[in-house]
Amino acid sequence: MKPALKSALKLSLLTTLVAASVANGAYAADAKNVIFFLGDGMGPSVVTASRIYKYGEDGSLTMDTLERTARIKTFSNDAQTTDSAPSMAAYMTGVKMNNEVISMAQETIAKEPGRDANGNLGVDNCPAGGKSVPTILELAKAKGKAVGAITTTELTHATPATTFSHICNRNAQYAIAAQATPGGAGYNAALGDGVDVLMGGGRNHFTPWSTSNKYGRADGRNLLTEFAAKGYTVAATKAEMAAAPSGKKFIGLYSTRSHLEYELDRTATPPLGEGATQPSLSEMTLKAIDLLSKNTNGYFLMVEGGRIDHALHGINAKRALTDTIAFDDAVKAAIAKIRETDPKLENTLIVVTADHDHTLAFNGYGKRGNNILDINRGYKDNQPSKDADGNTYTTLVFGNGPNRPALRSNVDSATALKDNYLQETGVRLASETHGGGDVKLLATGAGAKTFKGTLDNTKVFDLLKAAFGF
Numbered sequence: 001m002k003p004a005l006k007s008a009l010k011l012s013l014l015t016t017l018v019a020a021s022v023a024n025g026a027y028a029a030d031a032k033n034v035i036f037f038l039g040d041g042m043g044p045s046v047v048t049a050s051r052i053y054k055y056g057e058d059g060s061l062t063m064d065t066l067e068r069t070a071r072i073k074t075f076s077n078d079a080q081t082t083d084s085a086p087s088m089a090a091y092m093t094g095v096k097m098n099n100e101v102i103s104m105a106q107e108t109i110a111k112e113p114g115r116d117a118n119g120n121l122g123v124d125n126c127p128a129g130g131k132s133v134p135t136i137l138e139l140a141k142a143k144g145k146a147v148g149a150i151t152t153t154e155l156t157h158a159t160p161a162t163t164f165s166h167i168c169n170r171n172a173q174y175a176i177a178a179q180a181t182p183g184g185a186g187y188n189a190a191l192g193d194g195v196d197v198l199m200g201g202g203r204n205h206f207t208p209w210s211t212s213n214k215y216g217r218a219d220g221r222n223l224l225t226e227f228a229a230k231g232y233t234v235a236a237t238k239a240e241m242a243a244a245p246s247g248k249k250f251i252g253l254y255s256t257r258s259h260l261e262y263e264l265d266r267t268a269t270p271p272l273g274e275g276a277t278q279p280s281l282s283e284m285t286l287k288a289i290d291l292l293s294k295n296t297n298g299y300f301l302m303v304e305g306g307r308i309d310h311a312l313h314g315i316n317a318k319r320a321l322t323d324t325i326a327f328d329d330a331v332k333a334a335i336a337k338i339r340e341t342d343p344k345l346e347n348t349l350i351v352v353t354a355d356h357d358h359t360l361a362f363n364g365y366g367k368r369g370n371n372i373l374d375i376n377r378g379y380k381d382n383q384p385s386k387d388a389d390g391n392t393y394t395t396l397v398f399g400n401g402p403n404r405p406a407l408r409s410n411v412d413s414a415t416a417l418k419d420n421y422l423q424e425t426g427v428r429l430a431s432e433t434h435g436g437g438d439v440k441l442l443a444t445g446a447g448a449k450t451f452k453g454t455l456d457n458t459k460v461f462d463l464l465k466a467a468f469g470f
Contacts, residue, residue: 030469031446032298032347034140035289035334036091037063039327040084040159041309041320043357043439049317049396050324052372061325062332063352066442071454073438074356077106081436084158084309085170087355087457092135092162092302094461102158102176103166105131113172116218118209124167124175132166136464137300138190143470146196146295150284152260152323153306154202155180155253159355163302164188164195174217177205181223182230194230194249197288197301199279201255203236215257227251238279241287246294250287254278262307262319263326264419281305281326282333289337298347300468303330312358313432315401315422318373320360335444345445349467352442353460357435359399359425366395373421374413394423401425401432 039046051061076082077096086097093103100110108130116122137147151160156173165179165188178186182194206223209216217223224234233244235252244250254260254277261268261275268275279287285303292299305327311320331352338348364376364385376385376395384392392410403422415421425432441460443451447467451460 031349031467033293033300033338034136034349034351034464034467035301035303035338036136036464037327037331037334037350037352038088038091038159038302038304039308039324039352039354040153040304040306041312041356041358041434042305042324042327042354043360043435043437045360045362046308046312046320046324046354046358047440049360049362049372050321050328053321054325057368061328062335063328063442066350066352066444066448068443068448068451070441070443070451071438072353072441072460073454073456075436081434082356083170083434084355085162088159089135089162090457091353091355091460091464092137093133094458094465095133096458100170101168102170103133103135103162104168105133108168110169112169113175116174118214118216118218120174120209120215120218121171122174122218124172126168126172130166130168132190134190135163136461136468137163137195137302139465139470140300140468141192141195142190143468144295144297146292146297146299148197148199148288148292148299148301149195149304150197150199150281150288150302151201151304151306152281153200153304153310154205154255154259155198155200156202156205157200157259157306159304159306160198160200160302164191164198173202173205174219177217177223178221181206181226184221184223184226194227194232196295196299197250197291199241199250199252199254199284199288201253201259202257203253203255204257206253213256224251224253237277238283239277241279241284244287244291246291250291252279252284259307259310262311262323264319264322281330285330285334286337289334293341303334305330309358312360312398315398315403315425315432316420317360317396317423318417318419318421321373347446349445349447349464350443351448351451351460351464354439355457357437357439359401359432359435360423361397361399363393363395363397370395371417372396374416375411397423398425398432399435400427400429402428402430404428 076086078098113121114123149160156176158170179188204215232249266275367379
């Protein structure tokens, strides 16, 4: 038998066996509920550093304790190193797409939106006739399940947008907001009567342009008024979220413009920030579960810790690690909440992963127990480690970013441990970039056993569908 024919027969047999396995339930768990946790930019080094920062080398994050693990390849259709839009869209749709594209066909080319009369990126320049691809949230909604998307970024940011929007460029955030607004112009009809729970920041994308503050929609629409007219409870603060009644759809936008505060800054009050009125990611997650679980058909919920990524782009490791801990706390809170009614997670699948890596790296041979944010101290003598020129350095650095001194000098502990300290970088760039390395995926509950090995990010979509029994 010719080798090519032999290989073809083997492949055919394998395909038949896999199909039969799916048919008899070996790969399908029919989870009633799925919660998909996404730590934006939470690469392996970020996870390890956060673990050490909070719990020490011997400790464990909650996500570390999930029994099923996989390694995820993250490249996009046109780049070795992906941005958040196509990487999250690959999870949500099973399709590889180009950087900056949100839940559209593979051949879609990203086209930057134009500026409206007020100078905002409010003009959608996507060519007519673009082909959208269905998301797992839309499929769940079509099956009668409740659906939700919550984030610490703007609600219209790339990661949450991939669950409910279809557009050629992630920066067209005013159009993305309209796609989420039930019944209005530009609405994504695949969402049926609307996403049941939405939370995040960026209220300016939903409200009319303000002459005093110079931000908002140029078309004059108040999308939050439109949401309210469709029966949604609309909230702007943690207190209003807590008071929201069960049995109603809900949208909470907790920042006037831009993202929610970093976890480290959540006590900030105006004019320094809005953190004091904003819920934590754990609080948003628990509220979302309360609201969505009223649907007897089950639910799909996407939870994003989005500001991990922003702190990494800003080469501020302390805020990145603190937001990672807050994200892990949300995972912990969700599991505890679900176990109250589903003790063995027989009806609920929980997946925790990242959309891409960053360039955060460990330096030197630091002594065990040394503060991961501090200068490196040698494991033999606990004395400050020195570079080839005799200068101290921090254990955490970045491969690229803006803080590359022309001539290195000593870094002291008092400086390195400050909230606003920016780690040094190798290649000098205006902003730190994503990394192209694989990321971790961890899972537990109904259908979790199928998440294993090294997977392309598009394959996660298939496993989510199989878990739901779609």
